[in-house]
Amino acid sequence: MEEIPDQHIDLVFTSPPYKFKDGFTYKMMEDLIEDLKRVMKPNKLIFINFGQLAHHKQVPLKVAMMFSEEFNFIDTIIWEKPQYDPVRWNKRVNNRFEYIFQFANGTDYQLDRLSIGIPYEDKSNIGRYSDIDLHCRGNIWKVGYETIQNSMQKPHPHRFPVQIPSMGIKLSGIKERSNVLDPFVGSGTSAIACKMTGMKFYGYEINPHWYEKSIERFEGLYGNG
Numbered sequence: 001m002e003e004i005p006d007q008h009i010d011l012v013f014t015s016p017p018y019k020f021k022d023g024f025t026y027k028m029m030e031d032l033i034e035d036l037k038r039v040m041k042p043n044k045l046i047f048i049n050f051g052q053l054a055h056h057k058q059v060p061l062k063v064a065m066m067f068s069e070e071f072n073f074i075d076t077i078i079w080e081k082p083q084y085d086p087v088r089w090n091k092r093v094n095n096r097f098e099y100i101f102q103f104a105n106g107t108d109y110q111l112d113r114l115s116i117g118i119p120y121e122d123k124s125n126i127g128r129y130s131d132i133d134l135h136c137r138g139n140i141w142k143v144g145y146e147t148i149q150n151s152m153q154k155p156h157p158h159r160f161p162v163q164i165p166s167m168g169i170k171l172s173g174i175k176e177r178s179n180v181l182d183p184f185v186g187s188g189t190s191a192i193a194c195k196m197t198g199m200k201f202y203g204y205e206i207n208p209h210w211y212e213k214s215i216e217r218f219e220g221l222y223g224n225g
Helices: 026-039 059-068 163-172 189-197 208-222
Strands: 009-014 040-050 072-080 097-104 140-142 179-182 200-203
Touching: 009 026, 009 163, 009 189, 026 040, 026 059, 040 059, 040 072, 040 163, 059 072, 059 097, 163 189, 179 189, 189 200, 189 208
Parallel strands: 009 040, 009 179, 072 140, 179 200
Antiparallel strands: 040 097, 072 097
16 A cells, blocks of 8 residues: 555544465565555444354454454444355355444544434434434344346455445435545445445455456446446
8 A cells, every 4th residue: 555645544444364275474464554554544444344154253253343443442233144155064054244433543533323213113213313304223233135147246255235335425424525435446346336326436355356356347347437
């Protein structure tokens, strides 16, 4: 990230590789933390989406603790997945969620909570707690995958829905044309979310295959824009 100026980034939303066979190491996370400390503006948000493996359930929690030593740990958002691969043995229950760890580069930040708010089930709450028919979604986000009709719509085996980074962008309250960074671009989902929400995007991907796939996917939706 040497080409990114100091204190240039307004938001980080990323999903690092979480499997050791895919290149995950704790050293990688240490290096990422040091880079983010330099490039992020003060009091801006970081969202780290992290999956989990059956035999390494502790890895996401260790990563969260590493980040909490350098950044303000705000919350653990649970991404509840309606679609999941069922466990076929009797050692564990089905894994129906992924973590989204939320941090801030400082303590003077604000969340635009109603930007991703949901309507009241009991409409009598309108006026009692809010003047509009929206309330805070909370830290459990139930978001399913988009319907897949061809292979181009599932370019990455560990994808996440565009709605997930879009919600993070909205919740952060950053202005249009702000600078959003994803250090692990993968298939380009966060880039698409930035295009949809009017943000500037900075991304990195060291795997040539996924780099080409992310460009192909983005240009298939938006051309060269």
